[in-house]
Amino acid sequence: MRLATYQTRKTCILYDAERLCDAQGSPRIAPEHFEPDHWRTRGAVLGEAPGRGSSVFIDPADLSTDNAWVLRPYLRGGMAAKVSRKHYLWTGLERTRAFREMRLLAELYLQKLPVPRPVGACITRTQLAWTGALITVRIPQARTLADRVMESSADTALLERVGSVIRRFHEVGLDHVDLNARNLLIDAKDNVWLIDLDRCRLRSPGRWQSANLARLGRSLARFDRASDMVMADIQLGYRNLPSTP
Template sequence: MNLARFVKHSGINLSQQGNITCLYDAELLSDFSVDMFDPEYWQQRDAVLGSSTGRGTAWFVKHQNVNMVLRHYYRGGLIGKLVNDSYVFAGLMNTRAAREFVLLKTLQTLHLPAPKPLAIKVQQQGLTYRADILIELIRDAQDLVAILSKQALDHDTWLSIGQCIKRFHQQRIYHHDLNAHNIMLDNNAKVWLIDFDQGKQMPEQGAWQQQNLDRLHRSFVKERSQLTNFNFTEQNWQSLVQGYQQG
């Protein structure tokens, strides 16, 4: 997507300072500053709500009436051990941060249950870049691994999870890393999908949908093999599939 066209039609603001370019939602971040991508900025303001550690640390912070997640982009796999968080720069809108930001904006337009994108930062260094993203924190929600480590879910909830995934697939939304950590339930039992890094809207329906489901199933099986108490059974999976088929 063309940067100028996206900024013009999305209501998103553009900020450029030297080799740093940011996109941000001025309605939700009226006092936006590039410092918001620095965890120390929030620590100094006693605004850190918590953090989680995966490929890197994600920070949960509070700003005015918005709770946010600050995440830095890290590489995975073998190449991640060599270059960590550096990517080849081929224009702002081709960065992982911008692609995820645009996709999350699309998901909002489609009224799909995913976090709102708030801002991204792309810092170019010669032919490479590093990037960060701020997204809205889903209130009163936990991921399925955390929940299933404590309790089982009923048949209707598994149906809802399958129906939620189907809603995304019906809109041709491909989740690159659909796993048990990236599905959340809030206190109202609403299902959410998160972490759309490398996700995209596919040109058509196809084998990728079943591949998404297969990946998710493998993640449940993996968590069950690694955790002492993980309330997942094949009957639960069949309930999820039933919800997907009904959706």
């Protein structure tokens, strides 16, 4: 992983130059790759990601040997969407949520924490605002913790691993501001992954750690009547020494 920027008049891309440069060192990724329609018109959309309904799974084809990427435009939900769904106030390139999430993912990925490998972030600037999108590598055959809990296929061992993975992220200082049962993914080998690092940041230990866990508890309560027991197993894994894979 080696991050580099590539700027045109209105757009700026922060991308993994280790994997997305041609032999001359020029980027092979361009602004259009961050537009869902680019992939739709080519029949390269593999599916819509669950959630806010704006992310798509795409086939990068000759851009990469990865099986699939996830393209997520930055969009507002709820009341805030009434102002603008996709425009965010410009306060500087490095302050955009897209660039911040890209850099944070790269940092955690390099520390061998279980996050999806980031591919690139692209922002387009208008006078006062930016719009943007992020691409990550899709974790194959991943299902959300919410799904696993709902179908009662999350045993104690898995839940303890969820807790120990959260603990590993907390040890490096990651405050996941939206730690919910849909942002924890479980792959076919029952490995646990953390996704959706929008607005997250690294900070020193504090009350945010228990706030993260409390948020996860509230999220699980929406999917499972026995969420207290689920949380007890997660807490157990969290309190024990974190396991490293």
